[in-house]
Structure formats: C-alpha cells, structure tokens
Amino acid sequence: MNNIGKKDRVSCYQVVLLITVYEVMTRLTYLSVASIPPANQDMWIVSLTSIPYIILFCSPLLYLGNRFNNLTLLGYANRIMGRILGKIIGIFYTIFLFIGLMLLLGVLVEILNSSLFPETPTYVTASIMLITCIYISYGGFKNMARLGEITIPFVIIMIFLFIALGYKNYDFKELLPVLKDSTYKQINAGAINIGIRFSEITILAMMTPYLEVREDLNRIFFRSLMYSMGISILIVVAVQLSLGIEFVKHINFPFLTFTRLLALGRDIQGFDSLYIISWIMGNVIKISGYLYFTTLALEEIIGRRNQDFIIPVSVIALILIILIKDRRPILAATRSMQRFMFILSVIAILIIPLIMLVAYFFRRNSLKQGKG
Amino acid sequence: MKWNTIFLIVCTMLGIFLIGCWNARELNELGISLVMGLDEEGDDILLTAEVVDPSFTQKDGGSVGQGGPVKYVQGTGCNVFEAFRDVVLKFDRRLFVSHNKVVIIGEDLAKNGVAEHIDELFRDREQRETAHVLIAKGAKAYEVMGISSGLESIPANYISNLIKNIKENPKAMDMNMIENLKHFYHEGHQSIMGVIEKRGIGQIDKMVEETDIQDYELSIIGSAIFDEGSLVGYLNGNDTKALNFIMDRIEGGIITFPTPDSALGSKSEFSSKHRELSSVVIINSKTKNDVKIKDGNVVLSTKIRLRGSIGEVVGNIDISKEENLKQMEKACSKSIEEGIKTAITKVQKQFGLDVFGYGLVFHRKYPKKWMGIKENWDQVFSKADFEVEVKTDIIRTGLINTPVIRKKER
Numbered sequence: 113m114n115n116i117g118k119k120d121r122v123s124c125y126q127v128v129l130l131i132t133v134y135e136v137m138t139r140l141t142y143l144s145v146a147s148i149p150p151a152n153q154d155m156w157i158v159s160l161t162s163i164p165y166i167i168l169f170c171s172p173l174l175y176l177g178n179r180f181n182n183l184t185l186l187g188y189a190n191r192i193m194g195r196i197l198g199k200i201i202g203i204f205y206t207i208f209l210f211i212g213l214m215l216l217l218g219v220l221v222e223i224l225n226s227s228l229f230p231e232t233p234t235y236v237t238a239s240i241m242l243i244t245c246i247y248i249s250y251g252g253f254k255n256m257a258r259l260g261e262i263t264i265p266f267v268i269i270m271i272f273l274f275i276a277l278g279y280k281n282y283d284f285k286e287l288l289p290v291l292k293d294s295t296y297k298q299i300n301a302g303a304i305n306i307g308i309r310f311s312e313i314t315i316l317a318m319m320t321p322y323l324e325v326r327e328d329l330n331r332i333f334f335r336s337l338m339y340s341m342g343i344s345i346l347i348v349v350a351v352q353l354s355l356g357i358e359f360v361k362h363i364n365f366p367f368l369t370f371t372r373l374l375a376l377g378r379d380i381q382g383f384d385s386l387y388i389i390s391w392i393m394g395n396v397i398k399i400s401g402y403l404y405f406t407t408l409a410l411e412e413i414i415g416r417r418n419q420d421f422i423i424p425v426s427v428i429a430l431i432l433i434i435l436i437k438d439r440r441p442i443l444a445a446t447r448s449m450q451r452f453m454f455i456l457s458v459i460a461i462l463i464i465p466l467i468m469l470v471a472y473f474f475r476r477n478s479l480k481q482g483k484g
Numbered sequence: 485m486k487w488n489t490i491f492l493i494v495c496t497m498l499g500i501f502l503i504g505c506w507n508a509r510e511l512n513e514l515g516i517s518l519v520m521g522l523d524e525e526g527d528d529i530l531l532t533a534e535v536v537d538p539s540f541t542q543k544d545g546g547s548v549g550q551g552g553p554v555k556y557v558q559g560t561g562c563n564v565f566e567a568f569r570d571v572v573l574k575f576d577r578r579l580f581v582s583h584n585k586v587v588i589i590g591e592d593l594a595k596n597g598v599a600e601h602i603d604e605l606f607r608d609r610e611q612r613e614t615a616h617v618l619i620a621k622g623a624k625a626y627e628v629m630g631i632s633s634g635l636e637s638i639p640a641n642y643i644s645n646l647i648k649n650i651k652e653n654p655k656a657m658d659m660n661m662i663e664n665l666k667h668f669y670h671e672g673h674q675s676i677m678g679v680i681e682k683r684g685i686g687q688i689d690k691m692v693e694e695t696d697i698q699d700y701e702l703s704i705i706g707s708a709i710f711d712e713g714s715l716v717g718y719l720n721g722n723d724t725k726a727l728n729f730i731m732d733r734i735e736g737g738i739i740t741f742p743t744p745d746s747a748l749g750s751k752s753e754f755s756s757k758h759r760e761l762s763s764v765v766i767i768n769s770k771t772k773n774d775v776k777i778k779d780g781n782v783v784l785s786t787k788i789r790l791r792g793s794i795g796e797v798v799g800n801i802d803i804s805k806e807e808n809l810k811q812m813e814k815a816c817s818k819s820i821e822e823g824i825k826t827a828i829t830k831v832q833k834q835f836g837l838d839v840f841g842y843g844l845v846f847h848r849k850y851p852k853k854w855m856g857i858k859e860n861w862d863q864v865f866s867k868a869d870f871e872v873e874v875k876t877d878i879i880r881t882g883l884i885n886t887p888v889i890r891k892k893e894r
Binding site: 227243246247292357369372 | 851
C-alpha cells in the first residue's frame with residue numbers, strides 16, 4: 113500500500129463524509145438503540161453515553177492505524193502477527209466485511225420491497241443495486257470519495273429537512289422522566305452495546321493508506337464520530353418524539369414511518385419517497401464501500417488486484433442474499449441477527465485489535481528493525 | 485474494459501428507468517378508496533370502502549356513470565386483510581387505500597376490541613397512519629357511510645371537512661391512527677377516539693325529493709372512551725370539549741357563559757336570567773397538568789391560560805369598562821372550570837378510566853411511586869381529588885364595545 117500515488121489519495125473531508133454517512137445509515141435503518149436495554153425514554157442518553165465507549169473500543173485500531181499509517185488493517189495484521197496468523201486475521205476481516213456487505217444489501221432489498229416494490233422479485237432489486245455498486249467500486253476509492261462528496265451532503269441535508277418538518281408531530285413529553293426509569297447499569301450496558309457496533313472503524317482502518325495526510329487519522333475519526341453521533345441522536349430523538357417509544361419498538365424501519373407522517377400544510381405529503389431516494393443514495397455509497405474494501409482485503413490475502421474480485425464477490429453476495437431473503441426477513445428477525453453481529457463486532461473491533469496491540473508492544477523493537 | 489464499462493452503464497440506466505415498471509399499476513386499474521368502514525358480522529369482519537367513480541363527471545350531471553361520484557364496495561373475511569381480498573372477487577378494481585382519509589369502526593366491533601383488528605392498518609404500506617379514526621355511535625360503520633348533507637358531493641370530503649372544523653368547535657375529538665396507537669401504548673392514559681353519528685334532520689325544503697340519504701346528516705360531536713382497546717362508552721360534546729382542554733388540544737372554538745349582571749347592580753355574581761349568555765372566542769389556550777400528593781391522597785391539578793375575544797354579549801353590561809371586562813373574564817374562567825370539573829367527575833364515577841392522561845404526569849413527577857401503582861392507576865384516578873384553575877384574558881372585543889341593547893351613558 114506504500115505505492116498509492118498522490119493522485120489516488122482522498123482528502124480528510126471526503127473520508128469524514130464517508131464514515132459519517134456509513135454510521136448514519138446504520139442508525140437510520142435499524143435504530144438498534146430502541147431494542148437494547150433500557151429501551152425507554154432515555155434511549156437518546158444511551159446513544160450519547162456510547163460516545164466515550166466508542167472511543168475506548170476503537171482506540172486499539174486507531175493506535176495501530178497511526179503506527180502503521182502506510183498499511184491497511186490487513187497489512188499491519190500481517191506484519192505484527194506474522195504470515196500465518198496475519199492471513200487468518202485477514203480472512204476473518206474479509207468475512208466480516210463480506211457479511212456487512214450482505215447484510216446491507218439484504219436490508220436495502222427488504223426496505224425497497226416493503227416500501228416501493230412489493231412484487232418485484234428479490235433477484236431483480238438486489239441485482240440492480242449491485243450493478244450500481246459494482247460500477248462505483250470499479251471506479252476505485254478516489255472516485256467513490258468524489259461521488260460521496262456530491263451525494264452525501266444531499267443525504268444529510270434531507271435528514272435535517274425531515275427532522276425540521278416533523279416538528280408539528282413532536283411531543284416533547286415523550287422524553288420524560290429523564291433518567292428515572294433506567295438504572296446506571298442499564299444505560300451503560302446499552303451504551304457499550306452501541307459502542308461495540310461502531311464497525312466503521314474497520315473501514316477507516318482499511319482507508320488509512322489512501323489518506324492525503326495520513327497523520328489526520330485521529331482528526332478524521334473524532335470528526336466523523338461527532339458528526340455521525342450528533343445526527344444519530346437527532347434521529348433517535350425525532351423518532352421518539354414523533355412515534356412514542358413503544359411503537360418505535362414495533363416498527364421495522366422507524367425513520368421511514370417517521371417520514372410517512374410528515375406533511376407540509378394539508379396537501380404536500382409523501383415525504384417518504386424523498387427519504388427512500390436519499391436512503392438509497394446513502395446506502396449505495398455504503399454498499400459500494402463495503403464491496404470495495406472486501407475485494408481490497410482479498411487483494412491483500414491472495415495477491416491479485418482487487419478489481420478481479422468485484423464481480424465474483426458480488427455474484428456470491430447476490431446468490432446468498434436471494435437464498436436468505438426469499439426464506440426469511442432480515443429485519444424482523446432482529447434478535448438472532450443482532451446477537452450474531454454483536455459477537456462478530458466484538459471480535460473485529462475489540463478482541464483481535466487488542467491481541468494485535470499486545471503483540472505489537474512485545475514485538476515493537478523487532479518491528480522497528482524491520483524483522484517483522 | 486471499455487465494453488464492460490458500457491455494459492454496466494447500460495444496465496444501470498435500464499435499471500433506473502425500468503424498475504418502476506415491475507409494479508406499475510395504472511390509474512384505470514385502481515379503485516381509489518377514500519373512507520373505509522370496519523364492522524363485525526358474526527365472527528367475520530365486514531369491510532366497506534367508499535371508492536371514487538372516475539366515470540362520474542359533474543359537468544354532465546353525472547350521466548356517464550350511474551349514481552354519484554363514489555361507489556361502495558364490501559368484503560367479508562376472518563380478518564381485515566381477508567375482507568380486503570374478498571372485495572376483488574366482487575369489484576373489478578383492486579382497492580387502493582393510500583388516499584384513505586377516514587377509517588370508521590362500527591360500534592359492535594369497537595366494543596369487542598379494536599386493537600387486534602388494526603394490525604393490518606399499520607403493516608400494509610398503502611395504509612396511511614395519518615387517517616382519522618371515528619367510531620360509528622350506535623351504528624354499523626356502513627350505516628354512516630354515504631351520507632353527505634353538506635355541499636361536498638363526495639361523502640369522504642364531507643366527513644373530512646367536519647373533522648377539519650373541530651378547530652372551530654372542540655366538542656369533537658380529532659384523533660388519527662398513530663395518535664390512537666400512542667395512547668394505546670401509554671401506561672396511564674386510556675385511548676379515546678372521535679365518534680360519528682347519523683342523525684335525522686328537520687326538512688326545510690318540502691320540494692326536495694325525499695330519499696333516505698337526505699333525511700340524515702352526520703354529527704361528530706362527542707368522543708368514545710376505550711379500556712384496553714375496547715369501547716366502553718361515550719362522552720358528550722361539552723365533556724369532550726373539557727377533555728380537549730385538559731389534553732391541550734384546543735385550537736379555537738367558543739366558551740359560552742352566563743353574562744355577569746354588574747350593570748343592574750345585582751349582588752349575585754352571575755345574571756339570574758339564564759338566557760343571558762355571552763360568548764368568548766378562543767384565540768389560544770395553554771394547559772398545564774400536574775399531580776400532587778397531599779396527605780397521602782392524589783390530587784389532579786389543571787391550570788389553563790386562555791386568551792380570547794368577545795364573540796357575543798347578551799345582557800346589560802358595558803364591557804368598555806375595565807372592571808366589567810374583568811368580570812367577563814372571571815365568568816368565562818368559571819364556566820370552563822365548571823365544565824372541566826363536571827367532565828372529570830363524570831369520567832371518574834361513570835368509567836373509572838384515566839382518559840385525560842394524568843397517569844403520564846404522575847409517572848413523570850413520581851417515577852418511583854408510579855412503579856407501585858401503575859397497574860391500578862385507573863382506580864387511583866377515580867378516587868383522586870382535583871383542582872382546576874383557569875385564567876382568561878380577553879384581548880379583543882370585536883367591532884363594538886357595549887351590547888347593542890344598551891344605550892351608552894353620556
């Protein structure tokens with residue numbers, strides 16, 4: 113990754129936009145804070161409390177990213193852990209990114225089928241989305257970042273617009289009583305649960321060598337964390353105020369339902385269509401990113417250029433998503449899926465980076481001398 | 485590589501432009517439903533839909549289509565969705581419910597429990613959560629559908645406009661699907677819904693051809709009270725107005741009260757002549773509810789701040805005088821207080837259900853105590869004392885000051 117030319121590098125602003133929208137898309141789709149303890153009026157506080165936990169959980173990867181800023185996550189895993197263990201870790205992260213890609217695609221198809229195209233077969237919706245993402249991924253990371261620079265501000269502006277338009281539906285009493293029905297333990301358990309799901313740190317760890325100024329990694333992380341969590345908390349509060357806590361727990365796509373209630377005067381309605389457009393735009397960027405970095409991980413493991421893997425990986429994802437989606441809904445079966453993703457996230461964000469960090473401290477001197 | 489790129493671009497463009505064709509439904513294949521009625525027929529659900537008849541044109545007096553601008557279709561089934569699908573075997577178009585403005589629920593169905601039958605209304609993407617919900621008082625839903633005694637030729641618009649008029653007269657309840665569900669989920673606030681009632685009308689124009697429909701009008705005065713999703717009773721118009729005051733849902737309307745008899749020098753606070761009633765038009769109103777615990781007893785407290793304008797003065801009072809205007813304000817406040825006290829007492833004694841939402845206030849103020857009493861809050865509510873305080877500010881008097889009947893002193 114040392115040989116990434118200056119013209120292929122991306123700016124701090126572009127990466128902040130990408131990481132922000134990746135995280136916001138997760139919150140926009142799931143609102144997972146409504147289904148984890150304490151799942152009451154304090155859920156926005158849980159989101160807020162999760163910020164220090166995210167920083168804590170991401171710090172091993174962030175530290176290693178700063179130490180090896182000319183390498184991707186897989187690159188420094190190889191250097192620190194050695195060839196065999198490095199390859200195993202690389203395979204794990206490839207699978208992790210691939211599962212993320214599949215999950216994103218599955219949810220995208222599920223929302224599109226639920227909200228716009230109920231009779232369109234899964235393979236059609238999934239294929240069309242994947243073709244778009246393949247095209248974007250083929251363009252490389254630089255082009256993806258440029259595309260994000262144009263589309264992500266639109267997505268974010270739309271979210272703010274919807275939140276402002278929902279003002280008439282807000283019942284601020286839904287936030288009361290504050291911190292009375294939840295214990296300190298519940299709030300922290302919820303915050304840890306949210307914090308450990310910040311899987312975008314793995315994407316950032318893959319992006320590091322592409323940065324124009326690699327020393328900006330910490331700045332990028334903190335900025336994107338603050339922006340994404342700020343927007344996420346606004347989303348949580350808006351949905352909570354508008355729909356009430358108990359109903360939010362029943363809904364598969366809370367922010368979609370929130371936008372279905374929006375109206376400007378008596379006649380201008382149907383903001384949900386506008387939301388779906390911006391949501392698709394954001395998710396296409398995110399799926400393209402996951403597809404790109406899955407293939408980049410494969411490039412590092414197998415040693416062939418990543419573009420060779422884009423179509424095969426997409427076809428495998430398509431086949432799997434058709435097999436899964438035509439048997440079972442992804443979002444309705446949240447409990448088992450969330451548990452599975454939680455375990456994967458714990459391993460990817462915390463356990464492996466901690467092991468690598470410990471190994472780095474033990475092998476620091478030999479790595480400096482270039483023996484790794 | 486070049487051909488691959490071109491192939492991908494073509495596929496993407498085709499995908500973008502053609503994907504919508506998959507589920508395309510042309511307008512001439514849809515039956516656009518404006519009002520939907522749900523009833524219980526034995527063990528089945530009877531669904532009635534008011535569907536727009538596009539062949540009807542007002543220009544030629546409706547000669548193209550037979551009847552009016554709407555048609556009524558019915559379907560039965562074990563549940564709401566089956567009833568929907570039953571319609572397609574009797575009606576040549578698929579019902580399209582995204583334009584549904586009102587959902588009317590028959591009294592029988594409401595008494596046996598609405599909550600279990602509204603799942604489809606939230607699960608189906610075509611349904612709108614913002615549709616208004618009304619209970620057909622003393623009737624089946626289909627019995628109140630089709631009546632339009634207003635100028636609107638489409639009954640759905642007639643009902644929709646009646647609901648819109650609630651801001652002029654808050655003796656009715658405007659509740660949509662999502663608000664109703666929120667109340668259903670709230671602990672410490674029983675659900676309420678609007679009502680719709682078919683009433684006979686006095687015949688004014690004898691020349692008008694008599695039909696069943698023209699003998700009736702619809703009224704949405706009052707509200708329906710629910711206990712865990714089942715209809716248990718109704719509130720009249722004045723009680724519903726009080727309910728709207730407590731729930732801070734007043735957008736307008738009038739307050740009518742006995743005119744203070746100050747000009748005649750009467751010692752009584754209010755005029756003995758009951759016909760001398762004046763009205764204040766509500767400009768805005770703000771309610772603050774509170775719950776206190778005094779000597780172990782729960783006390784419900786409601787404070788209302790109202791700004792209004794004199795709408796009508798019947799009686800001998802010179803409201804251009806500051807002290808008389810203050811008396812009018814006092815009389816107006818007293819009238820609201822009495823109305824609210826009557827409504828609370830009635831609900832406490834007759835239903836024993838907290839439809840006002842004091843339970844939510846209690847939860848916010850005493851969260852720990854709430855955990856202990858939330859299961860039997862309705863019993864606590866029905867025995868609770870209450871305090872009502874209303875402060876009225878009359879900020880306008882209209883185009884005249886003293887009543888027309890009264891000559892001004894020189």
